[in-house]
Amino acid sequence: MEKVRVRYAPSPTGHLHIGGARTALFNYLFAKHHNGDFVFRIEDTDIERNIEGGEASQLENLEWLGIIPDESPVNPNPKYAPYRQMERLDIYKERTQWLLDHGYAYKCFCTPEELEAEHELQTAAGLAPKYNRKCCDLTPEEVASKEAAGMPYTIRVKVPDNEVYEFEDMIRGHVSFESKDIGDWVLVKANGIPTYNYAVVIDDHSMDITHVFRGEEHLSNTPKQLMIYKMFGWDAPIFGHMTLIVNENRKKLSKRDETIMQFVSQYKEEGYLPDAMFNFMALLGWSPEGEQEIFTHDELIKVFDEHRLSKSPSMFDKSKLIWVNNRYIKERPLEEIVKLCKPFLAEKYDLSNKSDEWITNLIAVYHDQLSYGKEICDLVDLFFEDELHLDEEAVEFMKDETIPNTLKVFKEKLEELTEFTKDNIQACIKATQKEAKAKGKMLYMPIRIATTGIMHGPDLASSIMLIGKETAIERLSKY
Numbered sequence: 001m002e003k004v005r006v007r008y009a010p011s012p013t014g015h016l017h018i019g020g021a022r023t024a025l026f027n028y029l030f031a032k033h034h035n036g037d038f039v040f041r042i043e044d045t046d047i048e049r050n051i052e053g054g055e056a057s058q059l060e061n062l063e064w065l066g067i068i069p070d071e072s073p074v075n076p077n078p079k080y081a082p083y084r085q086m087e088r089l090d091i092y093k094e095r096t097q098w099l100l101d102h103g104y105a106y107k108c109f110c111t112p113e114e115l116e117a118e119h120e121l122q123t124a125a126g127l128a129p130k131y132n133r134k135c136c137d138l139t140p141e142e143v144a145s146k147e148a149a150g151m152p153y154t155i156r157v158k159v160p161d162n163e164v165y166e167f168e169d170m171i172r173g174h175v176s177f178e179s180k181d182i183g184d185w186v187l188v189k190a191n192g193i194p195t196y197n198y199a200v201v202i203d204d205h206s207m208d209i210t211h212v213f214r215g216e217e218h219l220s221n222t223p224k225q226l227m228i229y230k231m232f233g234w235d236a237p238i239f240g241h242m243t244l245i246v247n248e249n250r251k252k253l254s255k256r257d258e259t260i261m262q263f264v265s266q267y268k269e270e271g272y273l274p275d276a277m278f279n280f281m282a283l284l285g286w287s288p289e290g291e292q293e294i295f296t297h298d299e300l301i302k303v304f305d306e307h308r309l310s311k312s313p314s315m316f317d318k319s320k321l322i323w324v325n326n327r328y329i330k331e332r333p334l335e336e337i338v339k340l341c342k343p344f345l346a347e348k349y350d351l352s353n354k355s356d357e358w359i360t361n362l363i364a365v366y367h368d369q370l371s372y373g374k375e376i377c378d379l380v381d382l383f384f385e386d387e388l389h390l391d392e393e394a395v396e397f398m399k400d401e402t403i404p405n406t407l408k409v410f411k412e413k414l415e416e417l418t419e420f421t422k423d424n425i426q427a428c429i430k431a432t433q434k435e436a437k438a439k440g441k442m443l444y445m446p447i448r449i450a451t452t453g454i455m456h457g458p459d460l461a462s463s464i465m466l467i468g469k470e471t472a473i474e475r476l477s478k479y
């Protein structure tokens with residue numbers, strides 16, 4: 001059997017988007033499931049739209065997710081290189097000459113203004129705009145004289161009449177398009193650079209690509225590509241067009257959508273774990289058999305089955321992402337989560353007088369509940385404030401006449417401690433229960449409010465340990 005080879009072929013016109021990352025992921029899972037190769041190729045022929053650093057950023061973010069290409073511009077296989085389309089212009093040129101020589105393509109000298117006017121006429125007449133083939137039958141002499149006069153030209157494919165382009169899509173099943181609906185489209189632009197639909201065929205063929213998973217926006221490009229395969233007498237790869245990712249309002253994820261972070265780098269910056277993102281994205285439009293939702297990379301590679309790719313749009317469920325990410329955070333060793341969270345804390349708070357042990361203890365308190373690294377900053381304000389600000393309810397609560405005694409007893413117990421550990425503090429709470437005869441809410445709540453200023457918070461003994469002996473005693477003395 002032929003070795004499976006798939007590719008992810010972004011245009012370096014932007015950073016890695018969730019949709020692109022999912023395309024890359026499904027290609028990768030499919031390749032690895034079949035012991036195949038995952039190729040990263042750059043489709044940079046739309047030169048005005050390319051951005052500085054686009055390629056590096058795509059690659060970096062993919063690798064952060066754990067989607068490591070077997071071949072790429074920076075890790076080429078000499079058999080298939082180069083991997084950037086703009087470095088492959090000679091290859092396309094040779095193929096274009098062949099198409100021209102065999103009557104499959106022709107030079108078109110129509111100006112953009114002429115084409116625009118024609119387009120308007122057709123639209124006004126209620127027709128689907130299509131090139132009128134004005135240059136299709138120019139004689140070789142006419143072509144030569146226009147060229148000699150320096151007239152710019154594009155190269156168009158001569159779309160065959162009455163042809164049907166059909167294929168079995170891995171996701172959608174049988175798909176067919178008729179050639180009569182397709183105008184003679186441009187293979188090579190006036191600047192000599194091929195269009196996407198043309199270059200992609202030559203690249204997929206010459207890089208031995210066997211399967212293509214891509215977004216459904218490319219479905220209508222497929223007949224154009226099949227046409228070129230047929231002209232060259234090449235077998236086309238097997239296609240699978242994946243459905244859209246939609247937001248919670250069932251609208252296509254768009255780059256302007258503010259309710260969802262669109263770029264992988266944003267998740268990295270907020271302290272999501274790459275393995276959790278990998279897991280979450282695998283479930284965006286694909287589902288395994290059974291109920292399991294948490295999978296390692298290797299498990300996903302093992303169970304990936306393209307037949308289970310969804311035929312309907314997949315919803316980007318933020319709460320699910322948070323749930324998955326929290327599951328991964330909980331499983332990771334504390335030191336790793338400290339490493340994840342510390343830079344976020346350092347950005348918001350002054351940590352210069354905090355020991356590493358204190359920071360570790362702080363993060364440990366939130367380890368199990370944390371959804372993503374940066375969230376730590378929304379939770380820990382109380383440990384960085386000098387003054388407590390009690391709300392009305394807390395003030396009201398503290399008016400109970402039994403409270404001063406309870407707090408006095410607790411303060412004395414704390415004062416006796418030589419080691420200010422969580423367990424010792426817990427023991428002081430227990431001893432206070434006995435001695436002050438306070439229990440339940442009347443024991444915990446006054447201690448919590450007096451030391452932390454809030455009525456609900458993380459584990460009480462841990463909180464007091466983080467506040468520190470001196471500050472805790474000082475706060476308790478106020479009652």
Ligand code: GLU
Nearest residue numbers: 009010011043200214218
């Ligand atoms: N460069 C195309 C894109 O970014 C790739 C399309 C394809 O996979 O054929 O959408």
